[in-house]
Amino acid sequence: MAQWRERWSLTRRIGIMGGTFDPIHYGHLIGAEEARFRFGLEKVIFMPCGQPPHKKDYPVTPARHRLAMVLLATASNPYFQVSTEEIERPGPSYTIDTIRSYRERFGEALDLYFITGADAILEILTWKENTELIRLTRFIGITRPGYDLTALNQRLPPSYLERIDILEIPTIDISSTQLRQRVCTGEPIRYLTPDPVRDYIAKEGLYRNANQKTEVGR
Numbered sequence: 001m002a003q004w005r006e007r008w009s010l011t012r013r014i015g016i017m018g019g020t021f022d023p024i025h026y027g028h029l030i031g032a033e034e035a036r037f038r039f040g041l042e043k044v045i046f047m048p049c050g051q052p053p054h055k056k057d058y059p060v061t062p063a064r065h066r067l068a069m070v071l072l073a074t075a076s077n078p079y080f081q082v083s084t085e086e087i088e089r090p091g092p093s094y095t096i097d098t099i100r101s102y103r104e105r106f107g108e109a110l111d112l113y114f115i116t117g118a119d120a121i122l123e124i125l126t127w128k129e130n131t132e133l134i135r136l137t138r139f140i141g142i143t144r145p146g147y148d149l150t151a152l153n154q155r156l157p158p159s160y161l162e163r164i165d166i167l168e169i170p171t172i173d174i175s176s177t178q179l180r181q182r183v184c185t186g187e188p189i190r191y192l193t194p195d196p197v198r199d200y201i202a203k204e205g206l207y208r209n210a211n212q213k214t215e216v217g218r
């Protein structure tokens with residue numbers, strides 16, 4: 001028992017919550033909190049992408065706005081932190097670069113979990129250096145209620161599946177796409193994202209026009 005305690009105290013267990021967060025909403029926040037609790041994570045570090053690797057030709061809202069909204073949304077949770085690492089790194093925000101930098105800083109004495117949407121993890125075989133990535137970190141795939149795991153089980157090899165935990169979150173079906181569309185068509189987003197994020201979107205006039213996205217990534 002004493003030995004177990006010692007190992008537990010030496011090994012830090014951290015979650016990195018990766019996403020574009022365009023914008024952040026309660027689904028992301030509930031997912032991060034649930035992952036923290038279920039997996040005994042010391043903290044969850046929100047990591048907004050600078051330039052999402054698979055959206056090179058698809059404009060996303062400038063990173064400064066996405067970061068501001070993530071900071072506003074996470075401020076009240078002492079277990080949540082926000083990193084600007086991917087935003088500051090030039091070029092596409094490859095997950096392998098982020099995970100490597102954590103491994104270089106903390107070595108093997110770190111239980112690392114990369115948390116993101118299960119639909120994003122479904123594409124992991126197309127991610128840069130994914131064989132090395134899955135060796136360096138475990139994954140937590142956040143799903144919405146009713147998510148069908150067949151595609152994941154059929155597409156990914158067993159050696160990947162054993163490094164991926166699926167976490168279904170108890171929430172209503174919310175997505176960033178829906179939020180953008182609702183703002184664009186003048187529908188309310190209250191109770192879908194924290195009030196400070198809703199106020200920020202209104203103040204900055206984000207998502208009002210479907211073609212408004214002005215910059216790729218940063």
Ligand code: NAP
Nearest residue numbers: 018019020052053094095116117119120127128142175176
């Ligand atoms: P995406 O393709 O826009 O999203 C796919 C699905 O996952 C959507 O339903 C999305 O819902 C959901 N999702 C995304 N992030 C989530 C999160 N943190 N928690 C819960 N659901 C989430 O995904 P993305 O945001 O561009 O990429 C997700 C992460 O994978 C990022 O950290 C990205 O850097 C990484 N990634 C890396 C590579 C690579 O290294 N080559 C390639 C692709 C993605 P919402 O739209 O509501 O968020």
